Amino acid sequence: MRKFLIIGFLFLTIIVNGQDKIKIEESDYANQQVEMADVMRDNGKIYVVVGVVTVILVVLLGYLITVDRKVTRLEKRLETSDKNHSA
Amino acid sequence: MVMRKSWWKIVTIILLLYVVIGGLLMDVPRLNILNETIRALYFHVPMWFGMIIMLGIAVYHSIKYLKNPSAERDIKALEFVNVGVLFGVLGIVTGMFWAQFTWGEWWSGDPKQNASAIGLLIYFAYFVLRGSLEDDEQKARISAVYNIFAFCALIPLLFILPRLTDSLHPGNGGNPGFNAYDLDSKLRLVFYPAVIAWTFLGIWIATLRIRIKTLQNVLDQ
Numbered sequence: 001m002r003k004f005l006i007i008g009f010l011f012l013t014i015i016v017n018g019q020d021k022i023k024i025e026e027s028d029y030a031n032q033q034v035e036m037a038d039v040m041r042d043n044g045k046i047y048v049v050v051g052v053v054t055v056i057l058v059v060l061l062g063y064l065i066t067v068d069r070k071v072t073r074l075e076k077r078l079e080t081s082d083k084n085h086s087a
Numbered sequence: 088m089v090m091r092k093s094w095w096k097i098v099t100i101i102l103l104l105y106v107v108i109g110g111l112l113m114d115v116p117r118l119n120i121l122n123e124t125i126r127a128l129y130f131h132v133p134m135w136f137g138m139i140i141m142l143g144i145a146v147y148h149s150i151k152y153l154k155n156p157s158a159e160r161d162i163k164a165l166e167f168v169n170v171g172v173l174f175g176v177l178g179i180v181t182g183m184f185w186a187q188f189t190w191g192e193w194w195s196g197d198p199k200q201n202a203s204a205i206g207l208l209i210y211f212a213y214f215v216l217r218g219s220l221e222d223d224e225q226k227a228r229i230s231a232v233y234n235i236f237a238f239c240a241l242i243p244l245l246f247i248l249p250r251l252t253d254s255l256h257p258g259n260g261g262n263p264g265f266n267a268y269d270l271d272s273k274l275r276l277v278f279y280p281a282v283i284a285w286t287f288l289g290i291w292i293a294t295l296r297i298r299i300k301t302l303q304n305v306l307d308q
Contacts (some may be wrong), residue, residue: 028116028272037123050111057107062098066289071298072091078305 090294095287102284102307104291109277118188125186129277132214133285134178135203139245141289142210146238149231161227162300164234168213170293174285181222187225190255200254205242213237 038045089095100295110129118125145167152160182200183193193201216233220226247257 026103028118029114031117032120032257034117036117046112047290050108053107053111055103057103057182068096068291068295071295071302074302075091075298078302 090298094290098286099287099291102280103288106277106281106284110281114273118274124185124189125274127181128274129281130285131178131185132278133282134174134181134308135245136282137286137289138171138174138178139241139292140286141167141174141266142238142241144290144293145171146235149234152227152231156224156227157306158223158227158299161231162297162304164231165217166293166296166300168210168234169296170289172207172210172214174289175203175210179203179207186255190218195255197255198250198252199245199254202244202248206244209237209240 037046041051097193106129110126115123115125145164148160148164148167152164179200182203186197186200187193187196190197213230213233217230220229
């Protein structure tokens with residue numbers, strides 16, 4: 001009986017409501033009261049930001065690829081030398 | 088082996104470029120307090136997703152190590168912890184930066200901030216533990232056990248404690264100004280690929296480190 005009551009009460013917790021989440025509306029994309037980086041978008045300077053971050057990303061990714069290739073080459077060398085020695 | 092395959096690395100590169108360019112240029116809701124910083128969502132939050140996934144993989148390797156000890160398993164566990172902690176540190180630092188300009192201070196004593204700092208400290212202790220043990224087998228075994236404990240401590244710290252009390256973080260307790268930032272479909276368009284991209288990047292870095300360590304071990308023999 002007690003177990004049944006406890007489980008029953010636990011199920012009641014489904015209806016609990018803490019904060020109500022405020023949905024993001026279409027108007028949130030269009031309103032003009034909130035300041036955003038519109039000036040930067042207007043005068044095209046936003047592309048400087050995009051460009052800077054992209055360049056950094058591309059260079060770092062290029063470095064990752066270089067290291068990856070070097071490690072693959074070393075692994076292959078090790079495999080062939082293993083084959084030669086055990087042959 | 089998966090570590091050498093290229094397809095997921097190419098996916099990573101493409102997705103990362105999409106996240107950076109799209110994340111900065113695509114439309115976002117114009118919300119008070121957040122303004123344009125809402126775009127940090129695509130970078131700060133995936134750091135944490137990435138961290139949990141990396142540390143989860145590390146725990147998997149630690150458990151496997153305890154069942155069947157081998158040096159390779161230990162290297163895998165270690166390197167995934169390395170990248171996981173790196174992501175965690177990046178997450179905290181970017182979070183502090185974001186907080187300074189939206190919540191008004193670098194550190195607000197928010198439960199999730201505190202819990203993530205504690206969680207990271209627990210993982211820093213993992214490295215101290217490894218450094219303090221000389222014998223390789225002992226080092227691997229004890230740190231595997233500690234790794235499991237650390238992960239089990241991290242989960243309630245990050246996901247349960249912050250929800251039990253008031254928190255500034257969205258999704259936990261709450262502050263009306265931030266509840267408005269419920270993930271909507273336009274944000275999801277960049278957010279989901281971001282999580283995938285940053286996670287794959289973490290796996291790429293971890294697997295590279297594993298391969299290099301393995302090579303070093305073979306050459307040292």
